[in-house]
Amino acid sequence: MSQLNRCPGEFLEFAGVLADAVQPIVRRHFRANPETTQKSNQTPVTIADQQVETCLRAMIEARYPSHGIIGEEYGAVNLEADFVWVLDPIDGTHAFICGLPLFGTLISLTYCKRGLLGLMDQAISGERWLGARGHGATWNAQ
Numbered sequence: 001m002s003q004l005n006r007c008p009g010e011f012l013e014f015a016g017v018l019a020d021a022v023q024p025i026v027r028r029h030f031r032a033n034p035e036t037t038q039k040s041n042q043t044p045v046t047i048a049d050q051q052v053e054t055c056l057r058a059m060i061e062a063r064y065p066s067h068g069i070i071g072e073e074y075g076a077v078n079l080e081a082d083f084v085w086v087l088d089p090i091d092g093t094h095a096f097i098c099g100l101p102l103f104g105t106l107i108s109l110t111y112c113k114r115g116l117l118g119l120m121d122q123a124i125s126g127e128r129w130l131g132a133r134g135h136g137a138t139w140n141a142q
Contacts, residue, residue, distance in 0.1 A: 006134025007109075007117045015107050018059055019121035019128060022052045022105055026090070026123035031099040044093050049073050052089035052105060060085050084110045091120075101125055 029048035036046045053073045060069055068084035070076040078084075085107065090096050092103030101124040108118040117132035131137035 003114065004111050004116060004133065007132035011109055011117055012130070012132055012135065014063060015109065015117055015119045015130065016128075018056055018107055019105060019119055021059060022055050022089070023121070023123040025051045025055060026105065030096065030101075030124055034097070036097055044097060045073060046090065046093060046097060048096065049090045049093060053087055056085075056087050056089065056107065082112055083116075084113075086110065 026048060029046065029051075034046040034048050036044050039045050050073055053071045057069055057071060057074065060067060064083065066078070066081060066083075068076070068078035068081035069087065070079070070084060071087040071089070073089060086109070088106040090103055091106045095102040101122065104120045104122045106118070106120055109116045115133070117130070119131075120129045122128070127140060129137065129139050130141075
């Protein structure tokens with residue numbers, strides 16, 4: 001496959017749709033003493049981490065069933081695909097648990113193992129950073 005020099009607009013739009021879809025989950029659990037357990041590596045995982053990743057995976061699988069996914073909570077599927085989404089549902093889980101708005105939902109897409117787009121969404125402050133090949137980087141669409 002040839003490399004893409006510019007991220008297709010449909011993926012930019014879909015990354016935003018994904019982030020929008022999980023904001024209510026993040027907000028519902030923030031500062032609400034979310035159920036927390038320990039992963040095998042002794043790091044915390046909250047019900048918010050799990051629900052956000054489950055939602056993101058379901059949406060990606062419904063829209064792009066041939067794409068791969070790597071998620072922090074539920075592992076990897078279809079890694080041989082040209083397009084692979086990489087998800088960290090709550091990056092900064094410790095801050096999230098403590099009620100500090102120093103975390104974000106990370107969504108990225110690779111094409112042939114090279115970065116195509118990356119999005120960081122902070123559902124509490126309403127800030128979103130997006131960078132994509134051929135489009136530059138934005139903060140709240142600016």
